[in-house]
Amino acid sequence: LTLLQNCLNECFMSTTPNPEELNSVGADLARLRLNAGLKQSKVADLVGVDTSRISRIETGEATPELGEVLKIAQAIGTPESLAYARYLQEEWKELPKPPFWHPARADLLSAEEHL
Numbered sequence: 001l002t003l004l005q006n007c008l009n010e011c012f013m014s015t016t017p018n019p020e021e022l023n024s025v026g027a028d029l030a031r032l033r034l035n036a037g038l039k040q041s042k043v044a045d046l047v048g049v050d051t052s053r054i055s056r057i058e059t060g061e062a063t064p065e066l067g068e069v070l071k072i073a074q075a076i077g078t079p080e081s082l083a084y085a086r087y088l089q090e091e092w093k094e095l096p097k098p099p100f101w102h103p104a105r106a107d108l109l110s111a112e113e114h115l
Contacts, residue, residue, distance in 0.1 A: 094115040
């Protein structure tokens with residue numbers, strides 16, 4: 001078990017994240033929204049907040065509670081944003097939790113679940 005953990009940690013650590021993977025939750029939400037082709041005003045309407053709130057979250061000027069982030073991800077409504085909402089709720093105990101955009105995230109999650 002320890003050998004497997006060390007191998008997975010080494011694999012995880014040896015992957016150099018690109019700058020986008022190091023972004024905050026706000027930047028992740030902005031990326032998800034843009035990937036969905038939605039304007040901030042549309043997401044704000046769906047969530048029931050002012051457009052400026054979405055803007056402040058995306059730029060990092062405001063730190064949302066988890067529930068608000070989940071609402072925004074659900075409002076975006078793409079498979080990718082719904083996967084992001086699930087990702088935020090995952091608990092990692094054995095391996096360091098990789099960024100959502102990590103190319104091997106699904107494989108690492110599978111390994112985490114089997115440790």
